[in-house]
Structure formats: structure tokens, C-alpha cells
Amino acid sequence: MNDMDQKKRTPQVRFKGYTDTWEQRKVSDMFNVTRGYVLAATLTAENKTEEMTYPVYSSQTKDNGLMGYYKDYLYEDAITWTTDGANAGTVNYRDGKFYCTNVCGVLLSNKIMASKMVAEALNNVAKEYVSYVGNPKLMSNVMADIEILIPTSPLEQEKISKFFEQLDNLITLHQRKYDKLLNLKKAMLQKMFPQNGFLYPEIRFRGFTDAWEQRKLSEVATMHARIGWQNLRTSEFLDSGDYMLITGTDFDDGVINYSTCHFVERKRYEQDKHIQIKNGSILITKDGTLGKVAYVQGLSMPATLNAGVFNIEIKDGTEVDNKYLFQYLKAPFLMNYVDKKATGGTIKHLNQNILVDFPVLMPSKTEQEAIGEYFSQLDNLITLHQRKLEKLKNIKKSCLEKMFV
DSSP, rough: OOOOHHHHOOSSOOOTTTOOOOOEEEHHHEEEEEOOOOOGGGGGSOOSSSSSSEEOOOOOOOGEEEEEEEOOOOEEEEEEEEEEEETOOOOOEEEEEEEETTTTTEEEEESSOOOHHHHHHHHHGGGGOOOOSSSOOOOOOHHHEEEEEEEOOOHHHHHHHHHHHHHHHHHHHHHHHHHHHHHHHHHHHHHHSSOTTTTSSOOOOOOOSOOOOEEEHHHHEEEEEOOOOGGOOOOGGGSOOOSEEEEEGGTTTTEOOGGGGGGHHHHHHTTTTGGGEEEOOOOEEEEESTTOOEEEOOOOOOOETTTTEEEEEEEEETOOOOOHHHHHHHHHHHHHHHHHHTTTSSSOOOHHHHHHEEEEEOOHHHHHHHHHHHHHHHHHHHHHHHHHHHHHHHHHHHHHHHHHH
């Protein structure tokens, strides 16, 4: 083997003490290839119980394919892959006893132990073999012919497996924390705002007992958008400049993603002072994906809006807290209201005449501030865990690129 071939069979990063070139192996030479069996979701339990002990894996991506739990198992310590559907070609190592449905192929140990390392090596390449003629598929005969490079040393395989198991456990831990925070926010939005015509929330901060007041959005705020004849053409979008342009596509889960924003000339910025944006501004999309809401923060330069976005300006800051109003508009109330206004049709534009009558429940300014700050801190915590999760996923992606060949 010449030096070039040796480099092609050696990963860029590996554990100390291992220098041998990796060997190419065919799946069918290492494993017996089979698949799971049909199992109705109604026969499974959502959570593990004394009777429903064994995890059931299917084609979904949530929880690494975990569909629920069942009283029997089919396999133990094996590799599965999704054979059909949007996730065809996704490969996982399954530790312990488990059941899997008919949309899962299974690799059972033959001449080599099934491991996390082999599963990751296959996952790196399996998507390339998926057939996208009609419903995406990666059938057993195709999987059997896939060839991958693996270490000749079982100890090196084991070290790589343990490394990725620990990394995946860390990712799963942060994913669960992130999901719990999202569920907490969803629950608190329902409990800290009055529901179904009531004027008292189920949960509120100590010291507040007064009934909330129902107001129209037009009574507490004004709505401004770029008027039609001032609409910007894409040819006017600049890649850099001193005046930022915010459009609906720059909204990112309640904030503005400034990295996707374009820029405009000064005259376009100065055209309408009512759509000159600052920190603390509340924005709502009125075209495209309707009703997305963003709270502007961290803005470091003058900014304006293109058509398709409302700027919601509070009339009296002594009566209305902007963080509270943002959270109220971002909660499901606004879109539920818009859906009712549709009356069986589809609203393609969120017109001002729809927004003006939107009912907003208002507690005292002090209670507004407490609620706004609570949800602001919760949003910051959610963002923190989201970033940690993204960082860990990027670390794994980089390791997969450098630790495999």
C-alpha cells in the first residue's frame, strides 16, 4: 500500500497509540441483515412500566426514534436503520434489549460486535444509498452491500464507541433540559394569562389580586408598516451599510437574526420615521408566515422595515410594558384570533383592520413588568440551552468528520 492509500485509510484525529490503517468491510460480511415487525402504536406505552419494559424504535427522529415501550423484545445490542420515509438511512446503535417496527432494518452481530462506532461510520454514508424514487427507501439488499472503513483494533473501536456514547448522552441531557423549558413556558403562558373570557389568571405573582382589563390593541398601541409605493425592490438590498433592513425572513423565534439582514441607503431609512426600529420595538409579520412576533434587542445601528412587517408602537409607556405586550402577542392568543377572523377561508395578509380590534388583557403596569421580566428571563434560559445544544451538535459533527475515514 502506497502512502496515498494509507492516508485515505487513516483518520485525521485518533486516540493515542493507534497507528494502523483502517480496513474496508462490507456490511453483509460483518452482520446478519434483517428488519423489525409491525407493531400498532396503541399496543405500546408512552412511559416505561413494570410490564412495558422494552423500548420500541420506529422511523421518527424524536428521542432517537423511541416510539414507546412494549412487553416483549426482538433483539439485543444491535444496529438499526430507518428503511422508509423522510428519515430513510438514519442509523443508530441500540444498547440492550429492544423492539423495532417494520420500518427499521436491523444488523445483528456476525463476525464483528455491533457498536456505536460502527453505527456512526454507517450513518456517515448511508444517506448516499437512499433511493428517492417515490417514497425514500434504503432496503436491506442495498444496506448489505455498503462498504465502510473501520479500525482493525477492537480496542480502538471500543474507545471511539465510548467517546460518541458520552457525547450523545450529553446532547440528550441538554435536549431534555431544552424541551422541559419549552414545555414550562407553554404551561406558564396558559396559567399566567387569563383564559376563556376570565379576567383573573390561574397563577400570578404575590400581591396582585385585581381583575385584568380588556383593551383593544389599537387603544394601547399604533401599528405602522412601509406603505406600498415605498416598498423596496430586492435590487435595492445592500450587503453592507449603515442602515439595516429588517424583513419577515429575519425573524428567528422571537428575536431578529441580524446575520441575515440586508442594508439600505440612508434616504430609504429616512423615508418613514414610524418604521425606524430601535431596541425594545415589537414587530409582527403581516405577509408570508403571518403573525410571527419579534422583540428587538441588541440592535447596534439604525434600522428600518420592508413591507410585510408591522412596527407596534406603545402609545403610553406609563401604562403598558413593552416586554409584557410582546409576550402577550407572541402567545397563541393572536393567531387564534386571526384564525377565527378567517371564518373558514385563508388570510394571506394580516391587515391593520384585523389587528386593531385584537383584544389584549391588561393587568396593572407593575404586574405587567413582573410578567414581562419573568418570560424574558425564561426566554434567555431557553436560548442559552439552545446554544449549548447547537454547540454540542457542531462538536459531534466535527468529530465525525475527523475521526472517521
